[in-house]
Amino acid sequence: MIRCVRLWTGEDQNSHFEEGVVDLEQGQRGDFLSGKLAATTVSFQETSSGGAFAWHRAPARQLVITLSGTLDFQTREGEHFLLHPGDILLAEDTVGSGHSWKLTDNQPWHRVYVVLQPGVAVPFRASKPRVSRPDQDARGEQRTV
Numbered sequence: 001m002i003r004c005v006r007l008w009t010g011e012d013q014n015s016h017f018e019e020g021v022v023d024l025e026q027g028q029r030g031d032f033l034s035g036k037l038a039a040t041t042v043s044f045q046e047t048s049s050g051g052a053f054a055w056h057r058a059p060a061r062q063l064v065i066t067l068s069g070t071l072d073f074q075t076r077e078g079e080h081f082l083l084h085p086g087d088i089l090l091a092e093d094t095v096g097s098g099h100s101w102k103l104t105d106n107q108p109w110h111r112v113y114v115v116l117q118p119g120v121a122v123p124f125r126a127s128k129p130r131v132s133r134p135d136q137d138a139r140g141e142q143r144t145v
Contacts, residue, residue, distance in 0.1 A: 001032075004088040005081055006124050007058070007073070009096035015057075015075045022088060023123040037063075038117040047109040052102035058091035062115045063122070069109030073101045090124055 001021035010016050024032035040060075047053075049069070055076070071083045076097040082104070083089060093099060103109055116122070 002088060003084075003086070004090055004124055005073075005083065006090040006092065006126075007099060008092040009057075009094070013096040014077055015093040015096060015099045016077075017073070017075065017079065017081055018126050019081065020124055020126040023125040034123050037114075037122065038120050039114045040117050041113075041115045043113045045109075045111055045113065047103065049103055049106045049108050051109060053100060055098045055100050057096065057098040058094050060115045061094060061118075062091050062113055064089040064091055065112040065114065067110040067112065069103050069107045069111075070105040071101045071109060072104050073099055075099050090122055 001024060003019070004022045005017055005019050007015055007017045022034060024034055027033040047069070066083050066085055066087050066089070068085050070085070072080055073083065073089075074080050076099075
């Protein structure tokens with residue numbers, strides 16, 4: 001399985017994340033694979049070591065595939081997660097307060113952006129069910145009373 005972190009906007013307009021994997025199925029020759037995902041664009045980007053990006057939202061629903069560099073992502077609520085080479089970020093926080101990131105090692109961040117076509121299902125599976133609180137719905141989003 002391939003590690004994936006899903007980043008989305010909750011009803012509170014803040015970015016939230018959950019860790020999981022891209023769900024793969026057994027294919028030919030013992031390989032594991034997903035189905036094909038429809039994308040509108042694919043692009044490549046490099047940020048020099050020491051780089052950072054202040055609060056922002058994802059410009060589109062996209063997959064960000066890290067090829068090199070280790071990053072510390074943060075939400076406005078102070079939650080952190082790390083991305084390492086080989087990890088995928090499913091960025092869905094296109095509205096709301098956004099997130100920030102900074103490189104934490106001495107490597108540049110080489111990455112691939114895959115902008116998804118509207119409505120495309122990504123085979124993301126959360127690593128563990130999110131803990132529900134009385135003031136949250138089943139997805140962990142704030143309930144309105």
